[in-house]
Amino acid sequence: MDDLLVCGGLVVDGTGAAARAADVRVRGGQIAEVGSGLRPDGERVLDASGAYVTPGFIDIHTHFDPTVFWDPLCDPMPQHGVTTVLVGNCSLSLAPARPEHRKSLVELLCYIEDLPSEVLDASIPWGWESYGEYLAATEKLGGFAVNMAGMVGHNMLRTYVMGERPPCQPPLASTRTGTNGRFPAARPTTPNWPRCSTCWPGTASSFSSSRPRPAGRCAGMCSGWPI
Numbered sequence: 722m723d724d725l726l727v728c729g730g731l732v733v734d735g736t737g738a739a740a741r742a743a744d745v746r747v748r749g750g751q752i753a754e755v756g757s758g759l760r761p762d763g764e765r766v767l768d769a770s771g772a773y774v775t776p777g778f779i780d781i782h783t784h785f786d787p788t789v790f791w792d793p794l795c796d797p798m799p800q801h802g803v804t805t806v807l808v809g810n811c812s813l814s815l816a817p818a819r820p821e822h823r824k825s826l827v828e829l830l831c832y833i834e835d836l837p838s839e840v841l842d843a844s845i846p847w848g849w850e851s852y853g854e855y856l857a858a859t860e861k862l863g864g865f866a867v868n869m870a871g872m873v874g875h876n877m878l879r880t881y882v883m884g885e886r887p888p889c890q891p892p893l894a895s896t897r898t899g900t901n902g903r904f905p906a907a908r909p910t911t912p913n914w915p916r917c918s919t920c921w922p923g924t925a926s927s928f929s930s931s932r933p934r935p936a937g938r939c940a941g942m943c944s945g946w947p948i
């Protein structure tokens with residue numbers, strides 16, 4: 722790894738200490754020295770004037786588990802200073818997954834990420850069922866631009882064990898009538914989304930492009946996603 726001297730930046734070291742002007746020397750991939758007026762010692766020098774110099778950020782909620790198969794650079798995470806991403810913490814992961822559950826999983830991911838399913842169909846080298854087999858598939862990529870830590874999605878675990886159950890409650894009629902047209906009709910390439918952490922994955926058969934999107938939030942789904 723290149724040795725580096727980062728000069729002239731404002732260092733925010735992540736300890737809670739106040740920002741301070743300092744130079745940072747990196748040797749062998751590790752911080753070797755932090756101080757003022759550090760002199761170059763044969764390393765590559767990076768002028769950080771006007772910029773913050775910080776530890777890498779950790780994004781604790783991403784869906785890069787499929788993305789790495791078509792974008793191992795994990796764009797735009799590095800540009801944002803993110804050096805570690807966490808996947809699977811909102812219930813979704815690419816494993817464990819039986820072959821008959823892949824389609825529903827792809828539909829879900831495409832809806833959340835607003836991606837055409839063709840991208841995932843063409844990019845994900847399905848062949849695994851267990852989480853370990855999924856990890857082995859990612860290791861064949863030869864590394865990513867960021868560190869990736871994975872959690873086993875509880876929805877996938879439940880589906881793997883219990884299968885796609887029928888809905889356990891009426892299809893959210895009260896919330897459907899309460900939307901008052903605030904939400905647009907579902908996009909044609911993605912399923913309308915009546916699912917919640919209680920019902921999913923049992924509502925896979927109830928997709929409807931004409932059903933209004935229910936109001937409220939699904940506590941077990943992608944946080945912040947209104948359904």
Ligand SMILES: [Zn+2]
Nearest residue numbers: 811942943944
């Ligand atoms: Zn999520």
